[in-house]
Amino acid sequence: MKEFVIKGDIIYLENKNEIKTYKNHYLVVKDGYCQGVFPHILEEYKDYVELDYSNKLVIPGFFDLHVHASQYQYRGTSMDLELIDWLNKHAFIEEAKYESIEYAEKSYSMFVDELKNGFTTRAAIFATIHKDATMKLMDLLEKSGIVSYVGLVLMNRNSPDYLRLKDDKDTLKMMEEYILESKKYQNTFPIITPRFTPSCTKELMKGLGELRKKYNVTVQSHIDENPSELIWVKELEPECKNYTETYSRFGLYGGDHHCIMAHCIYNNDEEIETLKNNKIFVAHCPESNMNVTSGIAPIYKYLDNGINVGLGSDVAGGSSLSLIRAARQAIQLSKMYYRYVDQNARQLNVMDAFYMLTLGGGEFFGKVGSFNKGYEFDALVIDDSKIPSLLDFSLLERLERFIYLGDESMLVSKFVKGEKII
Amino acid sequence: MKEFVIKGDIIYLENKNEIKTYKNHYLVVKDGYCQGVFPHILEEYKDYVELDYSNKLVIPGFFDLHVHASQYQYRGTSMDLELIDWLNKHAFIEEAKYESIEYAEKSYSMFVDELKNGFTTRAAIFATIHKDATMKLMDLLEKSGIVSYVGLVLMNRNSPDYLRLKDDKDTLKMMEEYILESKKYQNTFPIITPRFTPSCTKELMKGLGELRKKYNVTVQSHIDENPSELIWVKELEPECKNYTETYSRFGLYGGDHHCIMAHCIYNNDEEIETLKNNKIFVAHCPESNMNVTSGIAPIYKYLDNGINVGLGSDVAGGSSLSLIRAARQAIQLSKMYYRYVDQNARQLNVMDAFYMLTLGGGEFFGKVGSFNKGYEFDALVIDDSKIPSLLDFSLLERLERFIYLGDESMLVSKFVKGEKII
Numbered sequence: 001m002k003e004f005v006i007k008g009d010i011i012y013l014e015n016k017n018e019i020k021t022y023k024n025h026y027l028v029v030k031d032g033y034c035q036g037v038f039p040h041i042l043e044e045y046k047d048y049v050e051l052d053y054s055n056k057l058v059i060p061g062f063f064d065l066h067v068h069a070s071q072y073q074y075r076g077t078s079m080d081l082e083l084i085d086w087l088n089k090h091a092f093i094e095e096a097k098y099e100s101i102e103y104a105e106k107s108y109s110m111f112v113d114e115l116k117n118g119f120t121t122r123a124a125i126f127a128t129i130h131k132d133a134t135m136k137l138m139d140l141l142e143k144s145g146i147v148s149y150v151g152l153v154l155m156n157r158n159s160p161d162y163l164r165l166k167d168d169k170d171t172l173k174m175m176e177e178y179i180l181e182s183k184k185y186q187n188t189f190p191i192i193t194p195r196f197t198p199s200c201t202k203e204l205m206k207g208l209g210e211l212r213k214k215y216n217v218t219v220q221s222h223i224d225e226n227p228s229e230l231i232w233v234k235e236l237e238p239e240c241k242n243y244t245e246t247y248s249r250f251g252l253y254g255g256d257h258h259c260i261m262a263h264c265i266y267n268n269d270e271e272i273e274t275l276k277n278n279k280i281f282v283a284h285c286p287e288s289n290m291n292v293t294s295g296i297a298p299i300y301k302y303l304d305n306g307i308n309v310g311l312g313s314d315v316a317g318g319s320s321l322s323l324i325r326a327a328r329q330a331i332q333l334s335k336m337y338y339r340y341v342d343q344n345a346r347q348l349n350v351m352d353a354f355y356m357l358t359l360g361g362g363e364f365f366g367k368v369g370s371f372n373k374g375y376e377f378d379a380l381v382i383d384d385s386k387i388p389s390l391l392d393f394s395l396l397e398r399l400e401r402f403i404y405l406g407d408e409s410m411l412v413s414k415f416v417k418g419e420k421i422i
Numbered sequence: 423m424k425e426f427v428i429k430g431d432i433i434y435l436e437n438k439n440e441i442k443t444y445k446n447h448y449l450v451v452k453d454g455y456c457q458g459v460f461p462h463i464l465e466e467y468k469d470y471v472e473l474d475y476s477n478k479l480v481i482p483g484f485f486d487l488h489v490h491a492s493q494y495q496y497r498g499t500s501m502d503l504e505l506i507d508w509l510n511k512h513a514f515i516e517e518a519k520y521e522s523i524e525y526a527e528k529s530y531s532m533f534v535d536e537l538k539n540g541f542t543t544r545a546a547i548f549a550t551i552h553k554d555a556t557m558k559l560m561d562l563l564e565k566s567g568i569v570s571y572v573g574l575v576l577m578n579r580n581s582p583d584y585l586r587l588k589d590d591k592d593t594l595k596m597m598e599e600y601i602l603e604s605k606k607y608q609n610t611f612p613i614i615t616p617r618f619t620p621s622c623t624k625e626l627m628k629g630l631g632e633l634r635k636k637y638n639v640t641v642q643s644h645i646d647e648n649p650s651e652l653i654w655v656k657e658l659e660p661e662c663k664n665y666t667e668t669y670s671r672f673g674l675y676g677g678d679h680h681c682i683m684a685h686c687i688y689n690n691d692e693e694i695e696t697l698k699n700n701k702i703f704v705a706h707c708p709e710s711n712m713n714v715t716s717g718i719a720p721i722y723k724y725l726d727n728g729i730n731v732g733l734g735s736d737v738a739g740g741s742s743l744s745l746i747r748a749a750r751q752a753i754q755l756s757k758m759y760y761r762y763v764d765q766n767a768r769q770l771n772v773m774d775a776f777y778m779l780t781l782g783g784g785e786f787f788g789k790v791g792s793f794n795k796g797y798e799f800d801a802l803v804i805d806d807s808k809i810p811s812l813l814d815f816s817l818l819e820r821l822e823r824f825i826y827l828g829d830e831s832m833l834v835s836k837f838v839k840g841e842k843i844i
Contacts, residue, residue, distance in 0.1 A: 076826035290754035319826035332712035340762040404498035404741035
């Protein structure tokens with residue numbers, strides 16, 4: 001199905017500040033790209049297949065900018081610890097299992113299955129230090145129709161013996177192989193993934209920076225997440241003026257293909273400026289930030305300064321792959337930030353949440369996250385009649401109700417790059 | 423079905439600090455009361471009907487201590503305002519519609535239907551100022567099998583003209599009729615419901631206190647919810663030393679049948695002592711407290727001081743009737759309280775959440791919320807295989823996963839007072 005027209009109640013952001021709502025309109029897709037939204041089917045599209053989603057919401061796909069596939073199995077447990085303890089007592093023990101390709105295949109199949117059947121159309125994913133298991137995850141994602149960046153996770157210090165890459169030369173060779181082997185995929189891409197500064201020595205970071213330069217591969221990592229982590233980074237890298245510099249000094253920050261930095265809770269003003277100048281994508285992970293007692297990221301500052309922000313489920317610091325939950329949590333947490341951190345802060349609203357869900361995260365993947373002409377067609381068809389009411393709501397109100405009360409049972413169809421995958 | 427045995431994976435609190443978990447055990451119910459949990463069926467119960475819920479979780483019902491049935495229709499919208507503005511611009515306009523008994527019947531039918539099909543087995547509910555509509559809600563609840571207290575909401579000041587009771591004598595007469603007429607119900611009870619201090623004059627409060635004394639009816643209201651509300655109450659009732667006294671001076675606080683006070687975010691130390699001494703049930707409503715930017719209640723103080731705490735959905739300050747959402751939000755918000763308000767505060771955990779969901783709220787209704795011998799049998803049967811994993815979890819871990827990832831699609835059966843209603 002290369003050319004088709006979707007009929008429905010269409011909502012998308014033209015840009016961060018302008019929302020478009022079209023009741024009972026027609027959205028035209030050709031070769032994977034949006035052609036426009038019209039009140040009736042134009043003559044030139046009259047031979048296109050028509051998909052009738054009348055009275056359903058048609059919105060762009062959601063983009064998960066931060067998720068650990070290898071922590072999927074124990075999501076929703078062990079939420080009684082702060083970040084560093086939680087890593088040592090739970091995350092690392094589970095991740096070690098991915099040395100077994102059999103375990104990886106079973107586990108990643110379940111992860112990909114849930115991702116495919118949910119709202120996410122594209123994702124930036126952390127795997128583990130194991131190359132074979134990571135390539136298995138990439139195989140499964142490629143087959144699913146989801147578009148993804150998948151990180152072979154790098155850790156060569158402050159990690160248990162069973163989960164530590166011991167020889168930097170071998171590690172960089174493995175990274176190079178993974179980058180080259182990934183060329184066989186259409187929709188699945190490598191991404192350089194130093195776990196976070198405490199896990200990677202300067203020497204390894206330097207090597208990764210060189211690899212990045214050689215292959216023009218993008219980067220994802222964690223930054224400024226938790227107070228105890230910040231103290232630790234300062235101890236580990238005293239010569240750096242801030243956390244940002246631990247990445248940027250080796251070319252693992254900014255650059256042509258924008259990087260993703262997850263969390264960004266405690267970035268100081270200088271770091272915020274650096275975020276902006278380097279066109280970093282902030283992955284905001286509200287559930288995880290609550291669960292491991294990290295804090296509340298000042299997202300309004302980023303949005304109002306033109307910094308890119310998308311949402312991350314951060315499974316398993318977050319329990320749920322569902323970004324609709326992250327969207328409402330982002331609004332709710334911003335209200336607690338206002339109440340307890342800064343009464344000059346702007347509270348986030350439904351428009352901000354919809355932006356982070358769609359265009360804000362989507363643009364990491366290119367012209368994605370809107371139905372503007374020329375954008376790749378990632379879309380969700382939502383049956384919001386499952387949130388019954390006697391009232392007659394506007395399209396914007398229906399969007400708000402979906403953000404607060406929506407779940408995956410309302411997903412009727414899902415499109416990625418113009419392909420219908422559900 | 424008066425006598426039956428349920429087979430399943432049984433979890434309940436014996437008391438606030440002791441949890442019982444029984445894999446593959448038998449829970450015996452007779453005439454609506456729990457008889458005990460056994461590893462096999464005893465001789466004396468061998469003729470009882472056996473309900474096989476093997477591998478399912480069997481847990482006590484959940485108790486919604488604070489919900490506005492009359493705000494159900496617009497749940498999940500209009501979340502862009504703080505409490506007082508939100509009341510004036512949305513809540514009051516919707517509540518006025520319940521002057522029409524036809525609207526009330528249609529709307530309340532939908533509300534009761536969702537309540538019946540969810541996790542809640544008993545609830546304390548706010549209706550509106552309209553007696554006929556309120557009695558209609560009570561009729562519908564009585565038929566549903568849910569146990570409830572339903573408040574005819576009282577407002578005689580600071581309310582729009584169309585939603586203000588104008589003659590106290592008429593109002594008290596209406597209240598008396600509602601109390602007397604409610605005697606026809608088995609499972610549906612009246613509850614004196616001054617909306618909150620800003621809505622009720624001293625004279626009305628005094629009359630309500632006398633009515634309470636005459637009929638021994640319990641009380642529900644709001645207290646210490648939002649900073650701007652606190653300032654307003656201080657202006658309105660300058661002679662009271664705190665918000666609590668605006669109720670207690672007229673006998674609308676404490677007493678034989680314990681009262682419910684919703685929110686309790688900004689109670690000072692003296693008020694916390696008064697909460698305890700009067701055996702008040704605190705209705706903790708975390709979603710609403712975020713949505714209308716109220717703040718975070720110091721729930722650990724209440725729990726650790728032996729104060730009763732249950733959860734409230736507070737629809738439509740909260741968007742969702744699902745208390746499992748409130749349970750995880752309670753834990754998550756307590757972590758933000760620790761981070762931003764008081765680093766000496768105790769962070770809530772899964773046990774606290776399970777307590778508030780079951781025994782903490784249940785005891786408002788009597789010996790309810792546990793499977794201890796002699797407790798009324800309110801129970802949920804949960805199919806947690808819908809949260810798939812390769813890992814082998816303990817019953818406590820399964821409970822934690824349900825709290826973080828559970829939803830109503832996992833509800834297999836539901837019992838209230840020993841009656842199977844789903």
